[in-house]
Amino acid sequence: MDVKSAFLNRFIEEEVYVRQLPGFESAKFPDRVYKLRKALYGLKQAPRAWYARLKSFLLKSGFVMGSVDKTLFLLSCDGDTVIVQIYVDDIIFGGSSHALVSSFAEQMSREFEMSLMGELQFFLGLQIKQGPDGTFVHQAKYMRDILKKFDMGDSKPMTTPMSTNTALDAEEDGEAVNQKQF
Incomplete structure (x- = not known):
């Protein structure tokens, strides 16, 4: 999933001023600057502002943020799970329930302008x-x-410097998992 104009989706908290762009100068006030109300691409605060906006939406939607990876979000619902990974304005997601994953995609599309990449x-x-x-x-x-x-x-x-058929020892105190699920 790719969010279109991701960095333009968030108001910025700091006061940021920009010069008038060439071709857009005011003849009446050529020395004035503009105060930004929203983030722009190229602005140092833009990625942080976008992440804050997306994080807020995901948390309000019931997701839990990963304790180690702050760009990983998990939603558990009736024994099913949706996992969301964010990388700037690209989002990958999947889950154990097609209905839950589809619902998430619909929620995101309603909240943000985006395209599903398949x-x-x-x-x-x-x-x-x-x-x-x-x-x-x-x-x-x-x-x-x-x-x-x-x-x-x-x-x-x-060839690979190690045998590809090496059997690794299972963790004796570990919990058995379905390897295909991961």
Whole structure:
């Protein structure tokens, strides 16, 4: 999900003044400046103002903010969960209930002007492939780009330096989880 004009969605708390833009100068008052009422792209306060606006909306909607990652929000409802991850004006989300996820998307669309990007396939340099057996994350494109950048595209491939079949020990005191859910 991509929020259009995200940084323009929030009033700023500090007093910020800007010069008149070329072509928009007042002939009567050429030396005056404008006092901003809302955030603008390029303004240092804009991302913080946008995050505060979105955070407020999510918390009012019943989400709980992550204790470690302040851009991660969780909503639990009747045993189902929606997870929302924010990166500037890009938002990825998913959950255990299609109805709950659809409801969240509708709420967001009513509150903000946005476009749904479809099923997640690429995010922050990670490629994501979703299938019935689970979700797989890889960086094949990044690897190809690095090889190309350093003129190593024709290099001989090497195997993984560790066995891909290594069985890791389960945490004895840990709680069993459904791995496909994550």
